[in-house]
Amino acid sequence: MTHFSISPLQPRCGAAPRQGWAALPPAPSVPSQGRGAARFRVGRFATLLLLLLPGCSGNWGWYVVDPTTASGQTNLMFLLGGLWNTILLSLTAILISVVLGLAIALPGLSANPWLRGINRVYVETVRAVPLLVLILWVYYGLPVVADIAIGVFWAGVIALALSDSAFQAEIFRAGIQSVARGQIEAARSISLSYVDTMRYVILPQAIRRILPALGNQFVFVLKMSSLVSVIGMQELTRRANELVVTEYRPLEIYTVLVLEYLALILLVSWGVRRLEKRMRSDERE
């Protein structure tokens, strides 16, 4: 991309007026409007970030993660080795928490005050426990209470899923309540059962509406999965911590860690936006 900077007419981004371009001979890899421009912007942003960073201090040691050297490569691979666990941990937790959240939300919408009570107590209790505390309790406390053996992975999944399920329940409740009352009545008038009404009428409409909120929760879980490092789960943050202890280069290693999470979360946001667009295109209200 460096050859662009030679031209004084070079626009800052793909959104620049096209007139200026028309006068120039076509450049070999002109970033087009739209997707290309977005990639161009992200690339520039990342380059800028990396160029600015060493300027902050003369004491950087990028060699620890330099992909051109053997030791840098080893270190990078070690850091990236946590990626799969972070993804697997977050995905498993979010899937469980969505199902759990829905199961908790439904009694909250019941006419029965006891069922609503169960929902309230669950949401308020779980929401009140800090995630880190919950992770520690599930890992060290639950095996004693329930007399079971529990690994770091499942302790992390349980804690993340429990913690997130309270929020998921509230999201589902709001989403289901946003579907017009007439929809339930229409479903009843054609004699649909409660389960069929939820499955075919209410939830398909509710989920479209809460998709942005569900996306937010996924990002939340992805970030909170870093806390599972405290019980020794070999995910991104744990790997970074371990490398810092041996290499003693926290600034560089944690910067790589930040970028790893950034990349993951940008990917998720992009995926959720695409899903939203696809659902909106066949939503007719």
Place this chain on the structure above:
Amino acid sequence: MTDLGAPIIEMEGVGKRFGDFAALSEVSLSVAQGEKIVVCGPSGSGKSTLIRCINRLEAHDSGTITVRGIALSDRTAAQIRREVGMVFQQFNLFPHLTVLENLTLGPIRTRRLPRAEAEAAACTLLERVRIPEQAEKYPSQLSGGQQQRVGIARSLAMEPEILLFDEPTSALDPEMIAEVLEVMEELAASGMTMIVVTHEMGFARRVADRMVFMDRGRKVEEAPPELFFTEPRSDRCRTFLAQILGH
């Protein structure tokens, strides 16, 4: 007029309260198989509540409702709803499903019809309400009149014995009212038992076997249309008719 058979709906002393407000008090009504009843009255008079009690969208607090010999309760509600269709003022179509899917959902899920059979029946119904070409569209792509005809077809897909109409034309633009009423009149001619809450008095005159006038939760007047429109007995009914026919 229709040849009247045995009673298919019996309401006796039915009451319904919303908090302190008595939406229905001591309403009794007997409807014969194939009969067409038009219910009218000022807003808040309980006419919608009356028909919503018949398929238990509202649960009545007192009295008894018997549909085809079965006493209506929470336990029998699902069974009775299979016999009683409902057409709503706001159509209440499922916006995320196509017209065809709107029509086949009930038959497939509750009547356990195979999909192909349900779709064939749905297409026949769409022809009957004169919109066979809209089968693959979504409700929002249709006009109000077309949506309400889909609403009627959706109820008919359950092959009900009785159809309830809750102000089916009140949410429609004037030029679309006729196309819906036309379908309803054809339905009436086919022998369907119908209870219609409406202010369309022309329709009532043409179709009703009996008129019911409600006010403040009570059934104030019940008469065949020729008597109802010419010699209303109560003052309230007379005032109401003067207002509604006067403009």
